Amino acid sequence: MAVRRVGAKAGLSREQVFDAALDFVDAHGLPALSMRKLGAALGVEAMTLYNYVPNKDALLDGLVDRVMETAFADLDSPGASWVPWLRSFAHALRQALLAHPGVLPLAGTRPVNSPDALRMSERWLAGMRAGGVPLGRAMDVVNVVATFTIGHTLAEAGRTPGHEGTEPNLDDRADELDPAEFPNLTEVIATRAGLDFDSRFTEAIDILLAGYAALP
Numbered sequence: 718m719a720v721r722r723v724g725a726k727a728g729l730s731r732e733q734v735f736d737a738a739l740d741f742v743d744a745h746g747l748p749a750l751s752m753r754k755l756g757a758a759l760g761v762e763a764m765t766l767y768n769y770v771p772n773k774d775a776l777l778d779g780l781v782d783r784v785m786e787t788a789f790a791d792l793d794s795p796g797a798s799w800v801p802w803l804r805s806f807a808h809a810l811r812q813a814l815l816a817h818p819g820v821l822p823l824a825g826t827r828p829v830n831s832p833d834a835l836r837m838s839e840r841w842l843a844g845m846r847a848g849g850v851p852l853g854r855a856m857d858v859v860n861v862v863a864t865f866t867i868g869h870t871l872a873e874a875g876r877t878p879g880h881e882g883t884e885p886n887l888d889d890r891a892d893e894l895d896p897a898e899f900p901n902l903t904e905v906i907a908t909r910a911g912l913d914f915d916s917r918f919t920e921a922i923d924i925l926l927a928g929y930a931a932l933p
Contacts, residue, residue: 729759731769735783738776742819746876752776781823782831788813789837794844800926802844803862807922810866818874824867858929865925866918873914 737759742750752773756763770776788809795802814821829838838859845855888906896903905911 729761729765729769731779732783734759734766734769735776735779738780739783739817739820742780743817747819747822750776777823778827778829778831780820781827782829782834784813784817784820784824785810785829785834785837787816794840795848796844797848799845799848799850800930803858803926804922806859807862807866808919810863811870811918814867814870815874818870818876821867821871821875825871854929854932858926861929862922862925865921869914869918869921873918 734755738750738755741755741758745754750773752763752766755776756766759766766776770779789806792805792809793802814824829835841859842852842855845859846852850858887902891903891906894903894906911917
Protein backbone atom coordinates (compact mmCIF):
# COMPACT_ATOMS: atom_id res chain seq x y z
CA MET A 718 0.00 0.00 0.00
CA ALA A 719 1.45 3.36 -0.99
CA VAL A 720 2.04 5.92 1.75
CA ARG A 721 0.41 9.25 1.03
CA ARG A 722 2.65 12.24 1.67
CA VAL A 723 0.86 14.99 3.51
CA GLY A 724 1.40 18.27 1.73
CA ALA A 725 2.36 21.56 3.26
CA LYS A 726 -0.50 23.56 4.65
CA ALA A 727 -1.34 26.61 2.59
CA GLY A 728 -0.24 29.78 4.33
CA LEU A 729 2.04 27.98 6.81
CA SER A 730 5.71 28.98 6.78
CA ARG A 731 8.83 27.57 8.37
CA GLU A 732 9.04 30.67 10.57
CA GLN A 733 5.48 30.08 11.79
CA VAL A 734 6.37 26.49 12.67
CA PHE A 735 9.30 27.58 14.81
CA ASP A 736 7.39 30.47 16.38
CA ALA A 737 4.64 28.03 17.36
CA ALA A 738 7.27 25.67 18.78
CA LEU A 739 8.73 28.52 20.84
CA ASP A 740 5.28 29.38 22.20
CA PHE A 741 4.65 25.72 23.00
CA VAL A 742 7.95 25.28 24.85
CA ASP A 743 7.41 28.50 26.80
CA ALA A 744 3.93 27.35 27.82
CA HIS A 745 4.51 23.63 28.43
CA GLY A 746 8.24 23.06 28.79
CA LEU A 747 10.81 21.46 26.54
CA PRO A 748 10.12 17.79 27.49
CA ALA A 749 6.47 18.16 26.40
CA LEU A 750 7.40 19.16 22.85
CA SER A 751 6.66 16.60 20.15
CA MET A 752 5.88 16.78 16.47
CA ARG A 753 2.38 15.52 17.18
CA LYS A 754 1.65 18.14 19.83
CA LEU A 755 3.18 20.90 17.74
CA GLY A 756 1.08 19.85 14.78
CA ALA A 757 -2.04 19.96 16.93
CA ALA A 758 -1.13 23.46 18.10
CA LEU A 759 -0.86 24.53 14.46
CA GLY A 760 -4.00 22.69 13.40
CA VAL A 761 -2.18 20.24 11.12
CA GLU A 762 -1.12 16.60 11.20
CA ALA A 763 2.36 15.87 12.54
CA MET A 764 3.40 14.56 9.12
CA THR A 765 2.73 17.98 7.64
CA LEU A 766 5.52 19.45 9.77
CA TYR A 767 8.09 17.29 7.99
CA ASN A 768 7.66 19.55 4.98
CA TYR A 769 9.27 22.29 7.08
CA VAL A 770 11.64 20.43 9.41
CA PRO A 771 13.11 16.95 8.76
CA ASN A 772 13.17 15.62 12.35
CA LYS A 773 12.96 16.62 15.99
CA ASP A 774 16.70 17.29 16.26
CA ALA A 775 16.37 19.81 13.46
CA LEU A 776 13.37 21.29 15.28
CA LEU A 777 15.46 21.79 18.43
CA ASP A 778 18.29 23.36 16.44
CA GLY A 779 15.77 25.57 14.68
CA LEU A 780 14.39 26.82 17.98
CA VAL A 781 17.82 28.15 18.93
CA ASP A 782 18.31 29.63 15.48
CA ARG A 783 14.93 31.35 15.66
CA VAL A 784 15.73 32.96 19.01
CA MET A 785 19.07 34.17 17.64
CA GLU A 786 17.39 35.58 14.54
CA THR A 787 15.02 37.50 16.81
CA ALA A 788 17.85 38.72 19.03
CA PHE A 789 20.08 40.01 16.28
CA ALA A 790 17.60 41.12 13.62
CA ASP A 791 18.46 44.79 14.13
CA LEU A 792 22.13 44.37 15.04
CA ASP A 793 24.55 45.79 12.48
CA SER A 794 27.98 44.29 11.87
CA PRO A 795 30.76 45.49 14.18
CA GLY A 796 33.72 47.56 13.14
CA ALA A 797 36.15 49.80 14.96
CA SER A 798 33.49 50.32 17.65
CA TRP A 799 33.32 46.59 18.44
CA VAL A 800 33.09 47.09 22.21
CA PRO A 801 29.71 48.90 22.17
CA TRP A 802 28.63 46.46 19.45
CA LEU A 803 29.34 43.49 21.73
CA ARG A 804 27.55 45.26 24.57
CA SER A 805 24.47 45.54 22.35
CA PHE A 806 24.98 41.91 21.29
CA ALA A 807 24.94 40.71 24.91
CA HIS A 808 21.88 42.71 25.93
CA ALA A 809 19.95 41.71 22.80
CA LEU A 810 20.73 38.04 23.40
CA ARG A 811 19.68 38.23 27.04
CA GLN A 812 16.37 39.90 26.20
CA ALA A 813 15.57 37.30 23.54
CA LEU A 814 16.37 34.44 25.94
CA LEU A 815 14.31 36.02 28.72
CA ALA A 816 11.39 36.12 26.30
CA HIS A 817 11.78 32.37 25.69
CA PRO A 818 13.19 30.82 28.89
CA GLY A 819 12.15 27.33 27.81
CA VAL A 820 14.85 27.44 25.12
CA LEU A 821 17.67 28.26 27.55
CA PRO A 822 18.80 24.61 28.01
CA LEU A 823 19.01 24.31 24.22
CA ALA A 824 20.92 27.57 23.82
CA GLY A 825 23.57 26.26 26.19
CA THR A 826 23.99 22.89 24.51
CA ARG A 827 23.13 23.27 20.81
CA PRO A 828 25.33 25.92 19.12
CA VAL A 829 23.75 27.60 16.13
CA ASN A 830 25.02 26.07 12.88
CA SER A 831 22.38 26.76 10.26
CA PRO A 832 23.56 28.34 6.98
CA ASP A 833 22.00 31.68 7.96
CA ALA A 834 23.61 31.58 11.40
CA LEU A 835 27.00 30.75 9.92
CA ARG A 836 26.70 33.67 7.49
CA MET A 837 25.80 35.93 10.42
CA SER A 838 28.85 34.74 12.38
CA GLU A 839 31.06 35.26 9.33
CA ARG A 840 29.87 38.88 9.06
CA TRP A 841 30.59 39.47 12.73
CA LEU A 842 34.10 38.07 12.54
CA ALA A 843 34.85 40.04 9.38
CA GLY A 844 33.62 43.21 11.04
CA MET A 845 35.70 42.69 14.16
CA ARG A 846 38.82 41.92 12.12
CA ALA A 847 38.23 45.08 10.12
CA GLY A 848 38.11 46.88 13.47
CA GLY A 849 41.57 45.59 14.35
CA VAL A 850 40.70 42.51 16.42
CA PRO A 851 42.75 39.38 15.57
CA LEU A 852 40.66 36.44 14.38
CA GLY A 853 41.36 34.18 17.36
CA ARG A 854 40.53 36.93 19.84
CA ALA A 855 37.38 37.84 17.92
CA MET A 856 36.21 34.23 18.21
CA ASP A 857 37.14 34.17 21.90
CA VAL A 858 35.38 37.37 22.88
CA VAL A 859 32.17 36.59 20.98
CA ASN A 860 32.04 33.11 22.51
CA VAL A 861 32.87 34.31 26.01
CA VAL A 862 30.21 37.03 25.89
CA ALA A 863 27.61 34.63 24.45
CA THR A 864 28.45 31.88 26.94
CA PHE A 865 28.32 34.25 29.89
CA THR A 866 25.04 35.71 28.68
CA ILE A 867 23.43 32.29 28.27
CA GLY A 868 24.71 31.10 31.66
CA HIS A 869 23.66 34.25 33.48
CA THR A 870 20.21 34.16 31.90
CA LEU A 871 19.87 30.46 32.67
CA ALA A 872 20.55 31.21 36.35
CA GLU A 873 18.15 34.15 36.19
CA ALA A 874 15.16 32.61 34.44
CA GLY A 875 15.96 29.02 33.50
CA ARG A 876 13.66 26.16 34.39
CA THR A 877 14.56 22.54 35.11
CA PRO A 878 13.33 20.53 32.07
CA GLY A 879 10.54 18.23 33.21
CA HIS A 880 10.41 19.83 36.65
CA GLU A 881 9.48 23.41 35.86
CA GLY A 882 8.37 25.39 38.90
CA THR A 883 10.38 23.36 41.41
CA GLU A 884 13.51 25.50 41.30
CA PRO A 885 14.71 26.53 44.79
CA ASN A 886 14.69 30.19 45.76
CA LEU A 887 16.63 31.92 48.53
CA ASP A 888 13.49 33.80 49.54
CA ASP A 889 11.85 30.46 50.32
CA ARG A 890 14.38 30.00 53.14
CA ALA A 891 13.90 33.46 54.63
CA ASP A 892 11.89 32.26 57.64
CA GLU A 893 14.42 29.50 58.35
CA LEU A 894 17.52 31.68 58.51
CA ASP A 895 18.75 32.65 61.96
CA PRO A 896 20.08 36.23 61.68
CA ALA A 897 22.73 35.40 64.28
CA GLU A 898 24.12 32.59 62.11
CA PHE A 899 23.39 34.12 58.70
CA PRO A 900 23.60 37.90 59.17
CA ASN A 901 24.75 38.59 55.61
CA LEU A 902 22.20 36.38 53.87
CA THR A 903 19.44 37.77 56.09
CA GLU A 904 20.46 41.28 55.06
CA VAL A 905 20.56 40.27 51.39
CA ILE A 906 16.99 39.01 51.58
CA ALA A 907 15.80 42.09 53.44
CA THR A 908 17.58 44.71 51.31
CA ARG A 909 17.87 42.82 47.97
CA ALA A 910 21.54 43.84 47.87
CA GLY A 911 23.25 41.97 45.04
CA LEU A 912 20.00 40.47 43.73
CA ASP A 913 19.38 42.85 40.84
CA PHE A 914 19.98 40.72 37.74
CA ASP A 915 19.87 43.73 35.40
CA SER A 916 22.60 45.72 37.12
CA ARG A 917 24.70 42.60 37.76
CA PHE A 918 24.58 41.63 34.11
CA THR A 919 25.31 45.13 32.85
CA GLU A 920 28.30 45.55 35.14
CA ALA A 921 29.72 42.10 34.37
CA ILE A 922 29.50 42.63 30.61
CA ASP A 923 31.18 46.03 30.93
CA ILE A 924 34.01 44.48 32.97
CA LEU A 925 34.46 41.65 30.48
CA LEU A 926 34.63 43.99 27.51
CA ALA A 927 36.91 46.46 29.27
CA GLY A 928 39.30 43.62 29.96
CA TYR A 929 39.36 42.46 26.35
CA ALA A 930 39.67 46.03 25.05
CA ALA A 931 42.72 46.60 27.29
CA LEU A 932 44.62 43.62 25.87
CA PRO A 933 47.56 44.55 23.63
